[in-house]
Amino acid sequence: MGKVLIIGAGGVGAVVTHKCAQASDVFTDIMLASRTKSKCDKIAAEVGGNRIKTAQVDADNVDELVTLIESFGPDMLINVALPYQDLTIMEACLRTKVHYLDTANYEPKDVAKFEYHWQWAYHDRFKEAGLMALLGCGFDPGVSGVFTAHALKHHFDEIHYLDIVDCNAGDHGKAFATNFNPEINIREITQRGKYWQRGEWIEIDPLSVHMPISYPEIGNKESYLLYHEELESLVKNIPTIKRARFWMTFSQNYINHLQVLENIGMTSIKPVKFQGMDIVPLEFLKAVLPEPSSLGEGYSGQTSIGCQIKGIKDGQEKTYYVWNNCDHGVVYKEIKAQAVSYTTGVPAMIGAMMMLTGKWTGRGVFNVEEFNPDPFMEMLPKYGLPWHEAVNQPLAFNDYNL
């Protein structure tokens, strides 16, 4: 049915490639390209059967991307490289008339800012070209938006309060490692926190608001209020939302390591002189930390990510919780992945499937909550991410009186 080009052969890229190969009726031709071709070849060999073509590409370079896209001729491109490459890849898609999907919003290298405006600004150009770009189609952002759209379609007339709760209760046995790209992960966590309340953004010091939240099959875990990019699109697309927050768990060990690294300047993105060269401390730190794709072996425990929602249905107050739990060990057995890469890669493949099968169509730049959630929700359990829901059960929060 469609030819797909996947860019980025990291933890997430490996999952997307395996999952596209599993859906061979939709993805008839698959190419995986990345900065380091040997990583693509390794993933292609794991998938086997000569299903996956591979190539080397520097995705910061639009001309190189255009040459690669023209040589393969895909119908769509899945970008699971880094957020820094979003705009160059979108430019290349416009030049070659190829649909686009990613899992993380564009960030300039020299400022850690998580905002959609750079990519939303492409809307008219994608529209005029008759192309679709789907932004943020991993788990969060991604399934978090689909879960919210599902809640609005099937459970509420109006959503008023949204708390996205993200727990990783896994143990990878390393002293310190990040579950997705270390540079992007640390930039996200060390920035100031932010949430939406009564029509404005409220800022807080990094990791300064936290509380224990109980997660299904896991129990209580200390959860920290962070800014996360889907909050921006969700409060724009669902304007009845009075408050939207995002919570993520971190172990005390993780926080301690992060604090030491911050205190000694290792998380800085400002270049420093070292032996006559400019080096960015965070980029150097990334080079010495384990790669996310290497964490799977021996990783035990589960992730649990969901949306806790309060709103109105038929004039009555209603609460709703929808979530997925994913087991690191189970997904390692399936495709040698860890659960954070898996929960990102599966939705990226499903988003691409929605586009190639015409279930989600549009001309321009979109976020996932703008589409019918039903066919996407139907595919989640089929490709390894079962979801569960609880209606009118007590939620983790009791501060709903805005």
Ligand code: NDP
């Ligand atoms: P990794 O660091 O494991 O992989 C990134 C890959 O991109 C690497 O293979 C890297 O190549 C490649 N790459 C980097 N720069 C370039 C370039 N200029 N040209 C070509 N390839 C390049 O990260 P993850 O797989 O963990 O994360 C991938 C993406 O997924 C990130 O954008 C991350 O933010 C996003 N993500 C989204 C989530 C969600 O739920 N929405 C959750 C987790 C991650 P090399 O191997 O040579 O370094």
